[in-house]
Amino acid sequence: MSAPRIAVVGSVNMDLLTATERLPAPGETILGSAFAATPGGKGANQAIAAARAGGRVTFIGAVGSDTFALELRQTLVEAEVDTTHLREVDGPSGIATITVDAAGQNSIVVVPGANSTLTDLEPADLEAIAAADVLLCQLEIPVATVLAAAAHAAEHDTVLMLNPSPAQPLPRELVALVDVLVVNETEAAQLGPDVISAVPHLVTTLGGSGAEYTNPGGAAVHADAPSVEVVDTTGAGDAFAGALAVSWMRGPEAALPFATAAGALATTRRGASTSSPTRTAIETALHR
Numbered sequence: 001m002s003a004p005r006i007a008v009v010g011s012v013n014m015d016l017l018t019a020t021e022r023l024p025a026p027g028e029t030i031l032g033s034a035f036a037a038t039p040g041g042k043g044a045n046q047a048i049a050a051a052r053a054g055g056r057v058t059f060i061g062a063v064g065s066d067t068f069a070l071e072l073r074q075t076l077v078e079a080e081v082d083t084t085h086l087r088e089v090d091g092p093s094g095i096a097t098i099t100v101d102a103a104g105q106n107s108i109v110v111v112p113g114a115n116s117t118l119t120d121l122e123p124a125d126l127e128a129i130a131a132a133d134v135l136l137c138q139l140e141i142p143v144a145t146v147l148a149a150a151a152h153a154a155e156h157d158t159v160l161m162l163n164p165s166p167a168q169p170l171p172r173e174l175v176a177l178v179d180v181l182v183v184n185e186t187e188a189a190q191l192g193p194d195v196i197s198a199v200p201h202l203v204t205t206l207g208g209s210g211a212e213y214t215n216p217g218g219a220a221v222h223a224d225a226p227s228v229e230v231v232d233t234t235g236a237g238d239a240f241a242g243a244l245a246v247s248w249m250r251g252p253e254a255a256l257p258f259a260t261a262a263g264a265l266a267t268t269r270r271g272a273s274t275s276s277p278t279r280t281a282i283e284t285a286l287h288r
Helices: 042-052 068-078 113-117 123-131 143-155 185-191 193-198 236-250 252-266 279-286
Strands: 005-009 013-020 032-040 056-063 082-088 094-100 106-111 134-137 159-162 180-184 201-205 211-214 220-223
Touching: 005 042, 005 123, 005 143, 005 236, 013 068, 032 042, 032 068, 032 094, 042 056, 042 068, 042 134, 042 236, 056 068, 056 113, 056 123, 068 082, 082 123, 094 113, 123 143, 134 143, 134 236, 143 159, 159 236, 180 185, 180 193, 180 236, 185 193, 185 201, 201 236, 201 252, 211 252, 220 252, 236 252, 252 279
Parallel strands: 005 056, 005 134, 013 094, 056 082, 134 159, 159 180, 180 201
Antiparallel strands: 013 032, 094 106, 201 211, 211 220
């Protein structure tokens, strides 16, 4: 069986990661114990996760003209993600400031930078979407661009998998095009029951409790997460989404445990894109 073709339209950021004993309260200054700058962005994270999980991945996004841009591009290339459609624009690349506490919980602020310039899709971008088995999108780029990508996917029978993060009101036209909605419990509550009930396939991540899939008839399937030692939860949801996209064509019942294992393994390493597990590691975890 050939590797599934995944197109990702989304963000790419440099993550500025600080480790602390606990997250600071509003107005409080505390000392950190470590700092690192690592490539991230939900779109790039999910593209890398999908490539490591065994997909043939094309990434459509934008970097700036700053010093971060080269490393952001190179990280995608090293993960064997096709960057033909990664454009460069004048100005800063996107960044995210991330604070992680000793329990592995995090708080994140994202500044879109070049990601906000991704306001149109070129003919070559549309061709990549049409050729894909699954189009994977998030909401760190303009929603109008996500909608345009989704509409093109629908015209060419490409499955649209949407991870609506950061959560925000979704246009009705976009909701109508979603095949698979991937949310955590907070995002599900923020979107509300009208949106949740309108999509045919719903996948909800439950942290250490695993994940749940609800089919068009309302029946639910649960997958437990493998037991791991949590170091950093940053990027775990992205690892889950990338692995889910790769395994979706095998059917939701097979895809859910695969993605759940990927998300759990991602918490055992610091960083976002750097924490995504390989297909071999995921399959090993599934058969323990």
